[in-house]
Amino acid sequence: MAGFDSLLNRKLRGKRAEDEWESQIDHNHLPQHIAVIMDGNGRWATLRGLPRYAGHRAGMSALKELVTICGELGIQVLTVYAFSTENWKRPAEEVSFLMDLLVEYMERELAELHHKGVQVRILGEIDELPLLAQQALHKAENVTHGNQGMKFNIALNYGGRREILKAVRQIAQQVLAGEIKLEQINEELVSCFLYTKDLPDPDLVIRPSGEQRLSNFLLWQSAYSEFWTSSVLWPDFRKHHLFEAIVDYQKRHRRYGGL
Numbered sequence: 042m043a044g045f046d047s048l049l050n051r052k053l054r055g056k057r058a059e060d061e062w063e064s065q066i067d068h069n070h071l072p073q074h075i076a077v078i079m080d081g082n083g084r085w086a087t088l089r090g091l092p093r094y095a096g097h098r099a100g101m102s103a104l105k106e107l108v109t110i111c112g113e114l115g116i117q118v119l120t121v122y123a124f125s126t127e128n129w130k131r132p133a134e135e136v137s138f139l140m141d142l143l144v145e146y147m148e149r150e151l152a153e154l155h156h157k158g159v160q161v162r163i164l165g166e167i168d169e170l171p172l173l174a175q176q177a178l179h180k181a182e183n184v185t186h187g188n189q190g191m192k193f194n195i196a197l198n199y200g201g202r203r204e205i206l207k208a209v210r211q212i213a214q215q216v217l218a219g220e221i222k223l224e225q226i227n228e229e230l231v232s233c234f235l236y237t238k239d240l241p242d243p244d245l246v247i248r249p250s251g252e253q254r255l256s257n258f259l260l261w262q263s264a265y266s267e268f269w270t271s272s273v274l275w276p277d278f279r280k281h282h283l284f285e286a287i288v289d290y291q292k293r294h295r296r297y298g299g300l
């Protein structure tokens with residue numbers, strides 16, 4: 042009974058926080074592009090005496106909720122960081138679990154995402170992933186390709202430095218081939234060679250788990266993004282955390298170096 046009580050109380054508290062933050066959101070001034078570093082799954086599990094993979098599974102539920110809320114709010118672009126080029130350093134069993142989870146997520150969610158008009162895109166090097174993951178991701182991109190709703194990007198085997206390096210190589214190749222003149226290389230051109238070529242830069246980058254770093258995420262694109270961090274661990278990230286981040290974002294004065 043005590044367990045039931047505390048669950049009920051937690052839900053009520055969550056709902057109150059949600060309503061409180063939601064009432065403060067200015068719907069005419071929403072961030073166009075929100076990017077989230079989904080961090081803290083392992084710690085969430087360890088705190089509960091569970092294996093790390095349980096944290097990743099709980100993180101998947103938080104992701105499902107995030108996509109729904111952003112869609113309902115009318116956010117145009119949502120990008121989530123799911124696996125970095127550095128995450129290969131983790132034990133093989135954890136990497137393999139994450140890849141399987143990804144396939145499971147896509148198989149479970151694709152129909153609903155498609156139904157909601159969401160457009161799925163992967164940022165990163167897909168062809169280095171296990172075959173099953175590659176197939177699931179290509180399928181998600183192909184099925185949702187023509188959708189007109191929220192653009193949902195999953196950064197997977199993604200590294201900001203690697204993305205920039207790839208762009209530099211491609212541009213150099215085109216210069217060597219005489220297709221681009223040196224003088225034509227500017228910020229706009231470089232942006233066209235990134236995974237995010239036709240997307241606006243993120244307005245708001247959210248990082249839960251208490252860490253205050255980018256960890257190689259959207260290095261070029263986040264030059265003037267607003268950063269919002271919280272000690273909440275990703276699996277515990279709820280609607281009211283997103284609302285709080287948006288309200289905080291809306292209070293900021295973005296100067297872009299001007300006055």
Ligand code: IPE
Pocket residue numbers: 079080081082083084085123124125128139250
């Ligand atoms: C984020 O959670 C998920 C991935 C990086 C794939 P972590 O697994 O990094 O969780 P912590 O940071 O160890 O708690």
Ligand code: IPE
Pocket residue numbers: 078079080081122123124125128252254256
């Ligand atoms: C960043 O989290 C990558 C993802 C969330 C996918 P990490 O847990 O890998 O980052 P660090 O190691 O704390 O910088």
Ligand code: MG
Pocket residue numbers: 080081082
């Ligand atoms: Mg981490």
